[in-house]
Amino acid sequence: MDTASVLRELSGKARPLKVVMFGAGELGREIFREARRSWYELVAVDRYQGSPAARVADREYVFDMLNGDAVRHVVETEEPDVVIPEIEAIDTEELLELERDGWFVVPNAEAARVCMDRKLLRERIAEQGVPTSPYTFVETGDPEDYREAVLDVGLPAVSKAVMSSSGKGSHYVHDEDDVEAARLAAKNEARGRGDVAVIEGFVDFDVEVTAITTRHLVDGGMGVTFAKPVWQYQTGKGDYHGSGHSPDVADYLPWGPDSDRRDEELAAEAEERVYDAAEGIVEALGGAGVFGVELFVKEAGGEVEVLANEVSPRPHDTGMVTYLSHRPGLSEGGLHLRAVTGREVPFDEEVGGHRILRPLHPAASHALKAPGEVEGYGLRYRGLAEAERYAELYLFDKPFAYHSKGEHVTCEERMGVALARGHDLEEAVRLSESAAHAVEMRAGDTDWSAQDEDEGHFATR
Amino acid sequence: MDTASVLRELSGKARPLKVVMFGAGELGREIFREARRSWYELVAVDRYQGSPAARVADREYVFDMLNGDAVRHVVETEEPDVVIPEIEAIDTEELLELERDGWFVVPNAEAARVCMDRKLLRERIAEQGVPTSPYTFVETGDPEDYREAVLDVGLPAVSKAVMSSSGKGSHYVHDEDDVEAARLAAKNEARGRGDVAVIEGFVDFDVEVTAITTRHLVDGGMGVTFAKPVWQYQTGKGDYHGSGHSPDVADYLPWGPDSDRRDEELAAEAEERVYDAAEGIVEALGGAGVFGVELFVKEAGGEVEVLANEVSPRPHDTGMVTYLSHRPGLSEGGLHLRAVTGREVPFDEEVGGHRILRPLHPAASHALKAPGEVEGYGLRYRGLAEAERYAELYLFDKPFAYHSKGEHVTCEERMGVALARGHDLEEAVRLSESAAHAVEMRAGDTDWSAQDEDEGHFATR
Numbered sequence: 001m002d003t004a005s006v007l008r009e010l011s012g013k014a015r016p017l018k019v020v021m022f023g024a025g026e027l028g029r030e031i032f033r034e035a036r037r038s039w040y041e042l043v044a045v046d047r048y049q050g051s052p053a054a055r056v057a058d059r060e061y062v063f064d065m066l067n068g069d070a071v072r073h074v075v076e077t078e079e080p081d082v083v084i085p086e087i088e089a090i091d092t093e094e095l096l097e098l099e100r101d102g103w104f105v106v107p108n109a110e111a112a113r114v115c116m117d118r119k120l121l122r123e124r125i126a127e128q129g130v131p132t133s134p135y136t137f138v139e140t141g142d143p144e145d146y147r148e149a150v151l152d153v154g155l156p157a158v159s160k161a162v163m164s165s166s167g168k169g170s171h172y173v174h175d176e177d178d179v180e181a182a183r184l185a186a187k188n189e190a191r192g193r194g195d196v197a198v199i200e201g202f203v204d205f206d207v208e209v210t211a212i213t214t215r216h217l218v219d220g221g222m223g224v225t226f227a228k229p230v231w232q233y234q235t236g237k238g239d240y241h242g243s244g245h246s247p248d249v250a251d252y253l254p255w256g257p258d259s260d261r262r263d264e265e266l267a268a269e270a271e272e273r274v275y276d277a278a279e280g281i282v283e284a285l286g287g288a289g290v291f292g293v294e295l296f297v298k299e300a301g302g303e304v305e306v307l308a309n310e311v312s313p314r315p316h317d318t319g320m321v322t323y324l325s326h327r328p329g330l331s332e333g334g335l336h337l338r339a340v341t342g343r344e345v346p347f348d349e350e351v352g353g354h355r356i357l358r359p360l361h362p363a364a365s366h367a368l369k370a371p372g373e374v375e376g377y378g379l380r381y382r383g384l385a386e387a388e389r390y391a392e393l394y395l396f397d398k399p400f401a402y403h404s405k406g407e408h409v410t411c412e413e414r415m416g417v418a419l420a421r422g423h424d425l426e427e428a429v430r431l432s433e434s435a436a437h438a439v440e441m442r443a444g445d446t447d448w449s450a451q452d453e454d455e456g457h458f459a460t461r
Numbered sequence: 462m463d464t465a466s467v468l469r470e471l472s473g474k475a476r477p478l479k480v481v482m483f484g485a486g487e488l489g490r491e492i493f494r495e496a497r498r499s500w501y502e503l504v505a506v507d508r509y510q511g512s513p514a515a516r517v518a519d520r521e522y523v524f525d526m527l528n529g530d531a532v533r534h535v536v537e538t539e540e541p542d543v544v545i546p547e548i549e550a551i552d553t554e555e556l557l558e559l560e561r562d563g564w565f566v567v568p569n570a571e572a573a574r575v576c577m578d579r580k581l582l583r584e585r586i587a588e589q590g591v592p593t594s595p596y597t598f599v600e601t602g603d604p605e606d607y608r609e610a611v612l613d614v615g616l617p618a619v620s621k622a623v624m625s626s627s628g629k630g631s632h633y634v635h636d637e638d639d640v641e642a643a644r645l646a647a648k649n650e651a652r653g654r655g656d657v658a659v660i661e662g663f664v665d666f667d668v669e670v671t672a673i674t675t676r677h678l679v680d681g682g683m684g685v686t687f688a689k690p691v692w693q694y695q696t697g698k699g700d701y702h703g704s705g706h707s708p709d710v711a712d713y714l715p716w717g718p719d720s721d722r723r724d725e726e727l728a729a730e731a732e733e734r735v736y737d738a739a740e741g742i743v744e745a746l747g748g749a750g751v752f753g754v755e756l757f758v759k760e761a762g763g764e765v766e767v768l769a770n771e772v773s774p775r776p777h778d779t780g781m782v783t784y785l786s787h788r789p790g791l792s793e794g795g796l797h798l799r800a801v802t803g804r805e806v807p808f809d810e811e812v813g814g815h816r817i818l819r820p821l822h823p824a825a826s827h828a829l830k831a832p833g834e835v836e837g838y839g840l841r842y843r844g845l846a847e848a849e850r851y852a853e854l855y856l857f858d859k860p861f862a863y864h865s866k867g868e869h870v871t872c873e874e875r876m877g878v879a880l881a882r883g884h885d886l887e888e889a890v891r892l893s894e895s896a897a898h899a900v901e902m903r904a905g906d907t908d909w910s911a912q913d914e915d916e917g918h919f920a921t922r
Contacts, residue, residue, distance in 0.1 A: 011845075011846040012843075012846055013843075014841040014842060014843040015841065015842045015843070015845055015856070016841070016842075016858075029497075029498075033494060033497060033498065033517075036490075036494060036516065036517055036858075037490075037491075037494065037784075037855045037856070038854055038855065038856050039842065039856040039858045055497065055517075055519065056494075056497055056516075056517050058516065323498075323789060324788075324789055324790070326789070327785075327789075327821065328784060328785055328787070328788075328789050328792070329785070329853055331789070342846070343846075343849055344849075344850070360788065360821065380475040380476065380477070381475060381476045381500065382473075382474075382475040382476070384472075384476055385472040385473055385803070385804075388804055388805075389805070392790055393499055394498045394499065395476070395498070395499050395500040397477075397497075397500045
């Protein structure tokens with residue numbers, strides 16, 4: 001049955017509907033928090049007990065979701081109306097089989113499989129005629145083969161485990177000294193297969209954005225609705241560090257919020273190009289739900305160019321800013337819930353024929369990471385009174401912090417996010433950063449500690 | 462220790478903070494839903510298992526909270542940072558003793574006691590110089606005494622159990638034929654003592670509003686912040702039926718949204734008078750948290766008069782409209798959580814020196830009641846696809862529907878609320894009503910049934 005038919009049937013079904021979510025982290029928690037006001041039966045699955053979304057679920061299962069038998073067992077036992085894979089480290093072949101057996105997997109099992117495989121995804125994007133950065137694939141086992149592949153693509157480059165997410169297994173290669181660290185990161189930190197890395201030539205882009213794209217029922221058929229492009233910035237480790245957006249895209253398109261240049265016409269062109277590229281990619285993937293389409297935006301000689309990067313077939317780290325910037329119920333988690341249960345999604349304006357939700361005000365998000373020395377169970381937070389003067393704190397309620405450690409690089413575990421609103425995007429970013437760095441954490445008997453000062457958003461690139 | 466000192470201490474304390482909530486219904490669920498994003502440990506207590514707020518709590522206790530020993534046992538076992546009484550049917554003497562023992566009960570134990578006793582409350586309001594309707598108290602045991610008291614106050618009148626809430630035990634007395642039904646409602650449907658009723662002379666008001674008033678830390682001391690006055694309307698049974706508010710108070714002040722008259726100056730005067738009256742009453746009650754101050758607004762000869770009615774020392778039925786109309790995190794549940802944990806509350810504008818939060822857009826709420834014939838466990842809903850075209854549905858996820866039955870009057874159990882936004886208040890109200898009446902319910906094997914058509918909001922008064 002095609003997605004629209006499934007959704008039409010779901011929308012007419014009596015509630016409660018039952019949802020099983022595989023991977024019950026912070027992005028999933030927001031989906032369940034939204035569901036928790038309209039009578040869904042909620043089942044969370046994760047590798048550990050007490051995961052963020054499990055704390056708002058009706059019950060939880062705990063196992064490694066790379067075990068396809070266990071995944072199937074839960075689906076056949078629970079008989080859910082909707083299966084939401086919210087994690088890359090899951091047996092995607094089993095999801096395909098479950099879908100063939102008639103279970104509704106979102107966005108669809110094939111999209112879940114393609115998006116977690118950077119090789120398949122790049123092929124799919126190329127079919128849409130959307131350009132990407134130069135890239136090659138290489139096995140991570142042999143240091144010399146790996147080094148050669150990196151130098152072929154050219155420095156600077158970004159190395160990423162072919163199957164991973166959230167920056168795990170990713171590493172910037174600024175010069176030759178970084179090559180071995182990058183290889184080990186891809187090999188050892190992947191959330192899935194670590195045997196192959198993709199090496200991406202560094203794109204000299206002006207700004208990186210995420211198109212939070214919701215594919216959902218529109219008048220009985222399928223259509224998409226966009227959030228305004230979400231500007232994002234990362235640290236040297238390649239993982240999400242902060243994001244923001246604004247009702248006025250000229251605040252950050254096409255040159256980023258730190259630019260003194262401003263051009264309404266180019267901004268409008270960039271905005272439309274972002275939606276065009278994202279729509280093509282999402283239509284190729286199909287299914288229902290929120291996709292986070294990461295795109296590079298570049299201006300050269302008065303022309304705007306948009307290159308595709310990655311796609312999450314689910315809510316996206318950078319989209320957490322919508323928890324504060326969108327109207328109640330329309331955070332990316334709320335949008336995902338609506339889309340996968342057959343509800344329509346409203347829109348505020350049309351841009352180039354696309355349906356657009358407008359943020360209420362400029363807003364920014366900044367990751368709240370556990371400092372490297374804070375590790376283990378028994379987490380506590382202080383300094384919140386000061387932090388909450390600047391921003392809202394969304395803490396993920398994780399029962400522990402464990403950092404992803406490569407031999408050369410440690411990715412600190414993300415424990416929450418600071419969400420700020422400002423008169424403009426720059427103010428919002430500064431406030432979110434001030435809040436994140438005011439929080440101190442400890443685990444068990446460790447010392448109280450705040451996260452390392454990073455280079456700051458405006459110096460990141 | 463005074464409230465400000467307690468709150469300052471709480472705001473500096475490491476998180477997680479622990480909250481015990483007595484009474485875990487729909488208004489409490491929103492408090493816990495808000496808390497569920499910032500690492501609180503949440504304990505729900507109610508008379509039945511699987512109550513709305515228990516489904517987002519870490520654990521639940523089930524007992525009758527008029528049993529003071531049980532109330533104390535939970536507090537002493539859990540050692541919470543904050544005790545939230547979210548129900549009138551609780552041993553308020555025990556709350557006073559717990560407070561004396563040093564536990565932080567919000568807003569404070571005395572306010573909880575006063576607000577559930579209509580006699581004490583009216584005395585406290587009178588001390589503030591705020592007028593009320595004419596009233597008298599009478600025992601409900603003797604039909605003749607009761608009849609005499611009603612006729613003394615004069616018809617039409619409203620009879621209410623002296624200790625109750627949410628319209629339980631309340632009844633309009635339009636003419637003498639209604640007297641006995643009103644007595645039995647007060648006697649048999651009270652949520653607490655049913656032996657005494659208050660008879661209130663009918664105020665020929667133009668509009669009834671709730672001042673959603675938050676008392677919280679401001680610069681280390683205590684201050685209040687208001688939502689824009691929430692317009693409310695009831696059915697003949699005297700319980701909450703719908704509400705709404707708008708950024709532009711002249712849409713409904715001082716004559717209500719159904720009036721063709723419009724006067725910006727009188728509206729501004731009415732708005733300010735509402736805040737003045739509510740602030741006086743809330744300052745007299747003290748403590749921290751959201752108060753729902755119900756007020757009648759009346760215009761006569763170009764003069765605006767404001768009369769006090771009732772006060773909830775907690776979020777209020779009519780304030781559920783803020784779930785949709787306020788910015789994310791600032792619903793009345795979010796405001797209550799902030800206030801009782803020592804956080805400040807932002808404001809958007811000042812009106813007559815008062816701090817005011819502005820709604821994002823005109824919005825309305827309409828109760829979703831179980832039809833009288835739908836009763837018991839195994840509730841299911843359908844017609845939601847149509848309903849959700851008009852409005853957001855907040856379903857309370859109650860495991861059953863049982864109606865409050867007097868001998869002559871049945872108050873249908875409220876199962877949810879439809880929340881709509883509109884270009885103006887009237888459109889929002891119509892949309893919320895359309896949504897509520899599109900939903901069909903069944904319990905177990907009952908027939909599918911939609912709630913009775915009521916007289917409609919514009920005909921209610």
